[in-house]
Amino acid sequence: MIGMWTLFKKEILRFWRVGFQTVAAPVITGLLYLLIFSHALGSRVEVYPGVSYTAFLIPGLIMMSLLQNAFANSSSSLIQSKVMGNIVFLLLTPLSYREFFMAFLLASIIRGLVVGTCVWMVALFFVDLPMAQPLLILAFAVLGGGLLGTLGIIAGIWADKFDQMAAFQNFLIMPLSFLSGVFYSIHSLPPFWQTASHFNPFFYMIDGFRHGFFGQGDIAPEISLTVVGVSFLALSWLTLLLLRSGYKLRG
Amino acid sequence: MTPAIQIEQVHKSFGAFEALKGVDLTIEQGEFFALLGPNGAGKSTLINLLAGLIRPTRGTLKVMGHDVVADYQQARRLLGVVPQELVFDPFFNVREMLRFQAGYFGLGRKNDAWVDEVIARLGLTDKAHTNMRRLSGGMKRRALIAQALAHKPPVIVLDEPTAGVDVELRQMMWEFIKHLNRDGHTIILTTHYLEEAEALCSRVAMLKHGKVVALDSTRNLLKRIPGKNLRVRCVAAELPASLAPLVRAREDDAITFALTDAAQIEFVLAELRGAGIKVEDVEMQEVDLEDVFMEIVRL
Numbered sequence A: 001m002i003g004m005w006t007l008f009k010k011e012i013l014r015f016w017r018v019g020f021q022t023v024a025a026p027v028i029t030g031l032l033y034l035l036i037f038s039h040a041l042g043s044r045v046e047v048y049p050g051v052s053y054t055a056f057l058i059p060g061l062i063m064m065s066l067l068q069n070a071f072a073n074s075s076s077s078l079i080q081s082k083v084m085g086n087i088v089f090l091l092l093t094p095l096s097y098r099e100f101f102m103a104f105l106l107a108s109i110i111r112g113l114v115v116g117t118c119v120w121m122v123a124l125f126f127v128d129l130p131m132a133q134p135l136l137i138l139a140f141a142v143l144g145g146g147l148l149g150t151l152g153i154i155a156g157i158w159a160d161k162f163d164q165m166a167a168f169q170n171f172l173i174m175p176l177s178f179l180s181g182v183f184y185s186i187h188s189l190p191p192f193w194q195t196a197s198h199f200n201p202f203f204y205m206i207d208g209f210r211h212g213f214f215g216q217g218d219i220a221p222e223i224s225l226t227v228v229g230v231s232f233l234a235l236s237w238l239t240l241l242l243l244r245s246g247y248k249l250r251g
Numbered sequence B: 001m002t003p004a005i006q007i008e009q010v011h012k013s014f015g016a017f018e019a020l021k022g023v024d025l026t027i028e029q030g031e032f033f034a035l036l037g038p039n040g041a042g043k044s045t046l047i048n049l050l051a052g053l054i055r056p057t058r059g060t061l062k063v064m065g066h067d068v069v070a071d072y073q074q075a076r077r078l079l080g081v082v083p084q085e086l087v088f089d090p091f092f093n094v095r096e097m098l099r100f101q102a103g104y105f106g107l108g109r110k111n112d113a114w115v116d117e118v119i120a121r122l123g124l125t126d127k128a129h130t131n132m133r134r135l136s137g138g139m140k141r142r143a144l145i146a147q148a149l150a151h152k153p154p155v156i157v158l159d160e161p162t163a164g165v166d167v168e169l170r171q172m173m174w175e176f177i178k179h180l181n182r183d184g185h186t187i188i189l190t191t192h193y194l195e196e197a198e199a200l201c202s203r204v205a206m207l208k209h210g211k212v213v214a215l216d217s218t219r220n221l222l223k224r225i226p227g228k229n230l231r232v233r234c235v236a237a238e239l240p241a242s243l244a245p246l247v248r249a250r251e252d253d254a255i256t257f258a259l260t261d262a263a264q265i266e267f268v269l270a271e272l273r274g275a276g277i278k279v280e281d282v283e284m285q286e287v288d289l290e291d292v293f294m295e296i297v298r299l
């Protein structure tokens, strides 16, 4: 237990020490999206009855920041320690692959929650945001952060170089998070893209999370919760298999 | 008593390349042991196998009786490894790193006193709060050694700990390591400074092309080469053919001859004089580990 706790604590400190880059910067990015999109579209679009576009946008932005930062935490820690070589300090220890996984996972979730909470607090200056189902909000935040934290571990194990990691981020994480309905309701899309969106797990995370605020969304939150939960479990299982096999970590 | 290290028929291949070809090695508890061999012999590969950083293709390795694969947690708790590469975590200072490292091994705050002792013994007290990134190369090496000792392992493996380290630290480090050895810790080291191995280690294994080619006490190895060395300082020149078989080493301004018999001194000097080579100085030397190494490994 002490071993896992120590690794968790180290992973938290690692991002907290450089909080300007890891927390403040993504909050500012989220805020910029908010200003630009609400200014450009705010007066013209009302996605749900009685919900302004700016209000609609905020949960999506919070979730997007949360997801991207959960991913960034585990993936950047692993790729850096692999490139620097200091990953040996972990590999020399009796930490089991489960403890290794749990520590990275929990730290990723925490980083996601911290960034998400900051974006939410800043957004409160701009608009009153309801909270119809707080537990649903929390469930999606934790599961979403866990899912992306896990994906970050997989990417960190797989990538050998920073550019491979950048490719993972630019060709997988970014498109999936932008095409997930952060900036629009998928009902406004042509049928093909509506169908395509249903294959994007990010769509369920964003929609379910937003449902927690407004009590309405594109699909039933139970379905979203199931999809997100099952994806999280499946990816965790895959990650544990990779870690147990020593893939790319123990030659 | 359970041996500190037990290696049986270990093979390790990287793709088609066989880095270790059936290594057998037993090291008893409390030994001060040297693992020697030319570059690429497989020393680090063997150490990485012990540490569980890589997995054997065949064979078994045990640390204090615990298999490094099947019983890896116990094996790793008992082992401290100083890696050959100078690696560090750029986010933390020395003391934080050492505490984390001990924490990974399940040790809590009670171990902090030991961490501070290690810091002091390696002359890092001034740098305890310095970020790892800002340490000089030699200081980073000290921190790397300290990290291997953070959990006070009974078996300590040092892979070229003195590469790039100044004389003062070498003295300080060996004093500390000898102290640990006297306290019962088993020490295994690799080094290319053979006089270090000769001075410190009671037993030596020599590795070449992934095989153990010699394994004996340092004393017995030194006895393998009878006689003494005659080192002659002279201006470089063409040597008479009669002396060629006796040459052990050549430097720019000196030649070392391997003698088995004191009578050969006169012969060597006479031949040199006969060839018109001006001798500036002569010196008799004991055979050292380097000579043995050359005989066994290089030939």
Ligand SMILES: Nc1ncnc2c1ncn2[C@@H]1O[C@H](COP(=O)(O)OP(=O)(O)OP(=O)(O)O)[C@@H](O)[C@H]1O
Binding pocket: A251, B014, B017, B019, B037, B038, B039, B040, B041, B042, B043, B044, B045, B046, B084
């Ligand atoms: N990961 C790897 N992949 C492929 N080949 C490797 C790998 N690690 C080591 N080797 C090869 O195995 C052989 C033994 O390497 P090793 O690092 O064990 O040598 P060494 O005895 O420690 O040498 P040195 O004194 O230079 O440190 C070398 O030929 C090396 O190129």
Ligand SMILES: [Mg+2]
Binding pocket: B043, B044, B045, B084, B159
């Ligand atoms: Mg080596």
